[in-house]
Amino acid sequence: MTSKAPSSTSYLLLAPVAVLLLVFLVTSLNRSGGGADGLGVLCTHRAVADNYTVAPEAAEEVPNKPELSLLVGILTMPRLRERRDIVRLAYALQPPVPAYARVDVRFVFCNVTDPVDAALVALEIMHHRDILVLDCAENMNDGKTYAYFSSVPRLFADAPYDYVMKTDDDAYLRVPALVEELRRKQRDDVYLGFGFNMSGDPMLFMHGMGYVISWDLVSWVATAEEILERNDTVGPEDLMLGKWVNLAGKGRNRYDLKPRMYDLNWDMDNLRPDTVLVHTLKDNRRWATTLEYFNVTAGIRPSRLP
Numbered sequence: 001m002t003s004k005a006p007s008s009t010s011y012l013l014l015a016p017v018a019v020l021l022l023v024f025l026v027t028s029l030n031r032s033g034g035g036a037d038g039l040g041v042l043c044t045h046r047a048v049a050d051n052y053t054v055a056p057e058a059a060e061e062v063p064n065k066p067e068l069s070l071l072v073g074i075l076t077m078p079r080l081r082e083r084r085d086i087v088r089l090a091y092a093l094q095p096p097v098p099a100y101a102r103v104d105v106r107f108v109f110c111n112v113t114d115p116v117d118a119a120l121v122a123l124e125i126m127h128h129r130d131i132l133v134l135d136c137a138e139n140m141n142d143g144k145t146y147a148y149f150s151s152v153p154r155l156f157a158d159a160p161y162d163y164v165m166k167t168d169d170d171a172y173l174r175v176p177a178l179v180e181e182l183r184r185k186q187r188d189d190v191y192l193g194f195g196f197n198m199s200g201d202p203m204l205f206m207h208g209m210g211y212v213i214s215w216d217l218v219s220w221v222a223t224a225e226e227i228l229e230r231n232d233t234v235g236p237e238d239l240m241l242g243k244w245v246n247l248a249g250k251g252r253n254r255y256d257l258k259p260r261m262y263d264l265n266w267d268m269d270n271l272r273p274d275t276v277l278v279h280t281l282k283d284n285r286r287w288a289t290t291l292e293y294f295n296v297t298a299g300i301r302p303s304r305l306p
Helices: 007-028 081-092 115-128 144-155 175-183 214-222 225-229 239-249 284-293
Strands: 068-074 101-109 131-133 163-168 188-197 207-213 253-256 261-263 277-279
Touching: 068 144, 068 175, 081 101, 081 115, 081 284, 101 175, 115 131, 131 144, 144 163, 144 214, 144 239, 163 214, 175 188, 188 261, 207 253, 207 261, 207 277
Parallel strands: 068 101, 068 163, 101 131, 188 253, 261 277
Antiparallel strands: 163 207, 188 207
16 A cells, blocks of 8 residues: 655645644743743753753752743744754753743744644644744844844733843853843843944944843833834844834943853854853854863763663
8 A cells, every 4th residue: 555645735734723723822822831841941850841941950949039030032933943953952951040040941933834834833832832933924134023022021921021032043042151140230221242333333232143131121112113113123133123222222231241252253163161152053063063162961971782
């Protein structure tokens, strides 16, 4: 008996089901999630993980309300499933953050229009519960970052974070190092990242590899009509966010974390032990070099083969 390969019509018939599943699951995600092996929050090494929470060290007493909380949004695209698998492992195997902090991590992309992607992304959401699907067309510099920041206050209104981060799927964020930095910072009007100046402007913009803004700025972005009136959602996303806060006189507490945030160079020989974030990990070789440098896989014993 021969099996018949599914036709494109079959995928199209499945697509509405997958899209409905995406809508249901994404809208049902909350801050804590539950019972899934995913990046909801980075987890310590448990037999069954509750959505990757960057969990506190077991030896310390966990307070009812953390001293600081951080949402990390990793902007990616539906088709990059292998990259998401690498990133999930890289985050999940990090050392736990201290008990005073809570860090939730989500992959972020726009509407899933391809029927194959829709079906496979639906499976990811069912298993990992770590994906946010925004109501926008997939893009890099055509409003996706605005859609992310303007959606966060509504999605997490019942449990706001102190800080919200945007980063990319080719960046390795060392979460405990960032948490230690944030603990010593203000909680309001914060704009933190790899700072640089454009055209002699004395006000720092934060590079798109990864930047953090405080919850009050996220809430302002969601309601700032002037951003839409100027059509300032289109353009290089890091420069646009810098423009928003500069024109509004916001982000007065600016923190430049270079050289601890940086691009990995061509020779891959500029990694540093005090790294907070390293960017441009655009292939598996660069990920492997970075993870080896930070001893992520240290201590693994070879299998005893017969």
